Amino acid sequence: MSMNSVGRPTRPETANDAAGAHETLTGARGLLQDEALIFELGGWDKTGVDLPDASASADDLDSLLRTAPIGLPGLSEPETVRHYVRLSQKNHAIDLALYPLGSCTMKHNPRLNEKMARLPGFSDIHPLQPQSTVQGALQLMDRLAHWLKTLTGMPAVALTPKAGAHGEMCGMLAIRAAHEANGQGHRKTVLAPTSAHGTNPATAAFVGYTVVEIAQTEDGRVDMADLESKLGDHVAAIMVTNPNTCGLFERDIVEIARLTHAAGAYFYCDGANFNAIVGRVRPGDLGVDAMHINLHKTFSTPHGGGGPGAGPVVLSEALAPFAPTPWLVHGDDGFSLVEHAGEEGAETAFGRLSAFHGQMGMYVRAYAYMLSHGADGLRQVAEDAVLNANYLKARLSDVMSPAFPEGPCMHEALFDDSWLEGTGVTTLDFAKAMIDEGFHPMTMYFPLVVHGAMLIEPTETESRQELDRFVEALRALAGAAKAGDVERFKGAPFHAPMRRLDETLAARKPRLRWKPVAEAPLAAE
Amino acid sequence: MRYLPLTPEDRAQMLGVIGVDSIDALFVDVPASAQRSGTVDLPLHAGELEVEREMAALAKRNRSAGEGPFFCGAGAYRHHVPATVDHIIQRSEFLTSYTPYQPEIAQGTLQVLFEFQTQVAALTGMEVANASLYDGSTAAAEAVMMATRVTRRNKAVMSGGVHPHYVETIDTLAHAAGVATERLAVAIDAEDAVIAAIDADTACVVVQTPNVFGTATDVTKIAAAAQAAGALLIVVTTEVVSLGLLKSPGEMGADIVVAEGQSIGNGLNFGGPYVGLFACKEKYIRQAPGRLCGETVDADGRRGFVLTLSTREQHIRRDKATSNICTNSGLCALAFSIHMSLLGEVGLRQLAAINHEKARALRDALAAIPGVEILTPRFFNEFAIRVPGNAADMVETLAGHGIIAGVPFSRLDAHAGLDDVLLVAATETTLDIDITFFSKVLAKVVAQ
Numbered sequence: 010m011s012m013n014s015v016g017r018p019t020r021p022e023t024a025n026d027a028a029g030a031h032e033t034l035t036g037a038r039g040l041l042q043d044e045a046l047i048f049e050l051g052g053w054d055k056t057g058v059d060l061p062d063a064s065a066s067a068d069d070l071d072s073l074l075r076t077a078p079i080g081l082p083g084l085s086e087p088e089t090v091r092h093y094v095r096l097s098q099k100n101h102a103i104d105l106a107l108y109p110l111g112s113c114t115m116k117h118n119p120r121l122n123e124k125m126a127r128l129p130g131f132s133d134i135h136p137l138q139p140q141s142t143v144q145g146a147l148q149l150m151d152r153l154a155h156w157l158k159t160l161t162g163m164p165a166v167a168l169t170p171k172a173g174a175h176g177e178m179c180g181m182l183a184i185r186a187a188h189e190a191n192g193q194g195h196r197k198t199v200l201a202p203t204s205a206h207g208t209n210p211a212t213a214a215f216v217g218y219t220v221v222e223i224a225q226t227e228d229g230r231v232d233m234a235d236l237e238s239k240l241g242d243h244v245a246a247i248m249v250t251n252p253n254t255c256g257l258f259e260r261d262i263v264e265i266a267r268l269t270h271a272a273g274a275y276f277y278c279d280g281a282n283f284n285a286i287v288g289r290v291r292p293g294d295l296g297v298d299a300m301h302i303n304l305h306k307t308f309s310t311p312h313g314g315g316g317p318g319a320g321p322v323v324l325s326e327a328l329a330p331f332a333p334t335p336w337l338v339h340g341d342d343g344f345s346l347v348e349h350a351g352e353e354g355a356e357t358a359f360g361r362l363s364a365f366h367g368q369m370g371m372y373v374r375a376y377a378y379m380l381s382h383g384a385d386g387l388r389q390v391a392e393d394a395v396l397n398a399n400y401l402k403a404r405l406s407d408v409m410s411p412a413f414p415e416g417p418c419m420h421e422a423l424f425d426d427s428w429l430e431g432t433g434v435t436t437l438d439f440a441k442a443m444i445d446e447g448f449h450p451m452t453m454y455f456p457l458v459v460h461g462a463m464l465i466e467p468t469e470t471e472s473r474q475e476l477d478r479f480v481e482a483l484r485a486l487a488g489a490a491k492a493g494d495v496e497r498f499k500g501a502p503f504h505a506p507m508r509r510l511d512e513t514l515a516a517r518k519p520r521l522r523w524k525p526v527a528e529a530p531l532a533a534e
Numbered sequence: 535m536r537y538l539p540l541t542p543e544d545r546a547q548m549l550g551v552i553g554v555d556s557i558d559a560l561f562v563d564v565p566a567s568a569q570r571s572g573t574v575d576l577p578l579h580a581g582e583l584e585v586e587r588e589m590a591a592l593a594k595r596n597r598s599a600g601e602g603p604f605f606c607g608a609g610a611y612r613h614h615v616p617a618t619v620d621h622i623i624q625r626s627e628f629l630t631s632y633t634p635y636q637p638e639i640a641q642g643t644l645q646v647l648f649e650f651q652t653q654v655a656a657l658t659g660m661e662v663a664n665a666s667l668y669d670g671s672t673a674a675a676e677a678v679m680m681a682t683r684v685t686r687r688n689k690a691v692m693s694g695g696v697h698p699h700y701v702e703t704i705d706t707l708a709h710a711a712g713v714a715t716e717r718l719a720v721a722i723d724a725e726d727a728v729i730a731a732i733d734a735d736t737a738c739v740v741v742q743t744p745n746v747f748g749t750a751t752d753v754t755k756i757a758a759a760a761q762a763a764g765a766l767l768i769v770v771t772t773e774v775v776s777l778g779l780l781k782s783p784g785e786m787g788a789d790i791v792v793a794e795g796q797s798i799g800n801g802l803n804f805g806g807p808y809v810g811l812f813a814c815k816e817k818y819i820r821q822a823p824g825r826l827c828g829e830t831v832d833a834d835g836r837r838g839f840v841l842t843l844s845t846r847e848q849h850i851r852r853d854k855a856t857s858n859i860c861t862n863s864g865l866c867a868l869a870f871s872i873h874m875s876l877l878g879e880v881g882l883r884q885l886a887a888i889n890h891e892k893a894r895a896l897r898d899a900l901a902a903i904p905g906v907e908i909l910t911p912r913f914f915n916e917f918a919i920r921v922p923g924n925a926a927d928m929v930e931t932l933a934g935h936g937i938i939a940g941v942p943f944s945r946l947d948a949h950a951g952l953d954d955v956l957l958v959a960a961t962e963t964t965l966d967i968d969i970t971f972f973s974k975v976l977a978k979v980v981a982q
Contacts (some may be wrong), residue, residue, distance in 0.1 A: 083878015365805025
């Protein structure tokens with residue numbers, strides 16, 4: 010054994026002493042702590058804040074007063090910091106490595122955006138304080154609206170939707186209101202391709218429409234003949250994602266819009282993939298009537314482990330009058346908000362989507378990002394996003410099977426699982442083995458039109474070195490799968506904070522909260 | 535450009551690997567009519583310093599709440615958020631991660647959600663809670679939709695004390711979904727009036743406590759009446775700090791509780807992002823909207839957490855889903871959970887007591903002004919006053935004196951005939967000198 014001068018071994022004692030070979034005594038794995046729940050750590054009498062005493066009685070509330078314990082544990086400040094820092098270390102993050110979830114646009118989140126959103130002039134203002142005291146906030150909303158309208162070539166935008174699906178609801182409600190206003194309220198069908206995001210049919214159904222699927226061609230686009238056969242006087246709208254969820258630009262999009270309009274229906278475009286075309290193609294030039302823009306995708310606001318997002322919706326001239334309140338108007342005295350449908354200036358608004366003015370914190374971040382990139386930078390964003398995806402596709406096509414090998418993809422590359430045939434390894438296994446190699450898996454089993462789908466979206470913020478590192482990892486894994494090293498995949502992940510989790514058990518015996526009375530530990534059946 | 539790692543050499547070499555000679559070749563599927571050669575008509579890229587200057591100039595044109603006397607509430611409340619909260623939510627692993635679809639590398643987010651769900655359930659007195667919705671108002675609309683699924687009935691009755699913007703949000707979705715709504719006349723203290731409006735078609739009654747006028751109500755009788763008629767009771771709370779002092783809706787028999795969680799851990803942010811709390815009885819959970827996190831075990835038998843019961847959700851059930859929601863308010867829920875962990879039961883109760891004390895002090899000061907009438911009989915930290923004249927005009931006048939005096943009711947509902955009603959709130963951030971200054975200036979303005 011090699012020793013240094015103080016007798017400390019300089020090499021591991023045995024070569025096969027790999028991580029995971031021995032269970033630790035504490036459950037920790039090196040830096041990764043086995044962290045208990047706050048209900049197990051905290052104290053019922055403990056608090057991490059110092060507050061002054063309250064002396065006044067609450068006698069006027071009498072029988073309304075809470076008497077029973079609430080059941081909320083408290084932690085001191087150091088315990089709190091440690092608890093959450095330990096938990097944080099069990100998460101993958103875009104700041105850590107490539108996060109190639111297709112249709113999610115996990116790009117770098119600039120910290121300048123965070124700094125700007127925390128200026129008290131934005132973060133510490135109330136939605137209902139006098140409008141004369143928030144002119145800067147209203148001006149920022151106006152400028153953001155201007156950028157969104159200019160980038161999309163659309164005449165109007167409703168800023169308030171709180172996420173992409175909320176934006177879809179906004180667009181579909183505007184369409185519904187327009188039909189009702191035009192005596193077309195009998196139109197109750199919405200067409201959407203089989204490859205659509207789940208939110209599209211869910212939204213259409215949620216606002217009272219029946220969804221009919223449109224078939225897809227072998228080259229991954231809307232089947233025009235099928236579309237034409239399904240359009241008619243009963244159709245309210247079509248919902249098409251462009252670029253679509255196969256990562257392809259709908260070549261016939263202008264014709265899709267023309268046919269839709271000829272049938273008296275509106276064209277809702279799911280703009281989740283706007284990142285592929287921002288600054289280069291304006292949806293307004295394609296005949297779109299409504300499209301949401303996920304600020305947490307294209308415009309870099311952080312995804313936060315599941316939100317908050319923001320989903321402003323650009324609208325055509327035909328739909329603009331029906332946009333929800335509040336409406337931002339610019340008068341002689343500066344900016345003001347028309348806050349209620351039916352009021353002067355918003356007579357035709359379809360209603361209200363939420364209590365206040367949408368996601369101001371996200372507007373600030375997105376606007377800071379837009380200013381940083383500018384018109385030239387945003388165009389480069391689209392080009393680099395598309396270049397990176399095509400580069401991955403080119404470098405992986407000989408070992409994996411691209412679902413649509415012909416022609417370029419847009420910002421994401423779609424593979425099917427035909428290349429895994431006979432290996433005994435599934436798409437899920439492959440994804441879990443990627444975790445061991447330090448990468449977040451791609452989107453799996455979506456879109457539904459491709460068997461065992463793997464949808465890879467690198468985004469423009471990956472360097473060529475990181476892309477190459479990713480490619481080498483995937484090529485090595487593909488080689489292992491084909492060489493019969495099935496164990497590497499079936500049991501994966503081996504090196505993540507947790508091994509594979511039993512999702513069936515969770516659904517069969519739902520435990521959705523910690524309970525004060527100790528329960529028997531869950532065990533796989 | 536500082537956010538783009540590719541160099542011109544990278545781009546040229548990568549095009550070579552792909553086998554095309556220009557970037558345009560990758561955009562061939564875009565119709566010629568939509569191809570744009572140059573940049574759109576917007577400013578070009580800018581450095582950090584330039585961006586900061588422009589943003590700071592906009593921020594400066596807003597009067598922030600912390601600058602002086604401030605009494606706005608009406609669904610958004612200014613509370614002190616400990617520095618720890620903002621520090622932790624900016625950690626890369628929380629800030630820059632996606633919805634936890636790969637549980638093996640998302641245990642941080644998932645454990646937080648499990649803890650959050652438990653905290654929300656405890657606070658509201660309910661059996662289960664979800665992993666958050668967008669905000670209190672959308673949570674209320676989702677609750678109404680859920681009630682129609684549970685009861686297979688088609689009408690919602692809303693009290694006259696529900697926040698008018700919540701009513702509008704509910705009405706907007708209900709109208710599209712073909713659900714009938716009945717909103718009772720706006721009233722300061724009449725949540726009980728919904729009882730008389732319940733009939734055989736009623737899927738749910740929606741009441742709010744403390745309501746938009748700040749009135750706290752024991753909803754036990756309403757719960758009993760709803761239950762007797764086969765309808766669900768949905769209780770809305772826009773100020774969750776109140777639950778540190780007041781009986782929880784669960785204790786009073788609510789079936790679904792929705793709340794705006796902004797008060798804990800989250801700033802005012804001009805209205806968003808906020809965090810919608812959603813809790814219900816366990817027997818209804820399969821009709822609930824949104825993400826749910828549940829406990830399970832991994833392949834080594836160790837406790838872990840996953841998103842579960844997802845057959846309710848849009849990515850599985852598509853047009854049969856219980857809601858279209860996907861992205862929710864994850865990071866705001868984290869902020870809520872951290873702040874609640876710091877407070878603990880002791881801290882929350884004390885915080886609530888301080889809020890109530892401040893509001894009583896404000897009430898006493900304003901009640902002493904001739905011509906000002908206190909309208910709310912029982913309140914937590916917010917109440918309505920009647921002023922002689924137009925409340926909106928008075929608020930503008932007071933803003934000129936550096937006081938953000940509250941929310942005129944006419945801003946929420948211009949047709950209720952309550953133009954002389956002002957909603958005022960006090961929290962632990964309200965200083966005694968703020969109250970003194972406000973009451974002095976208001977007395978002068980009223981006397982003019």
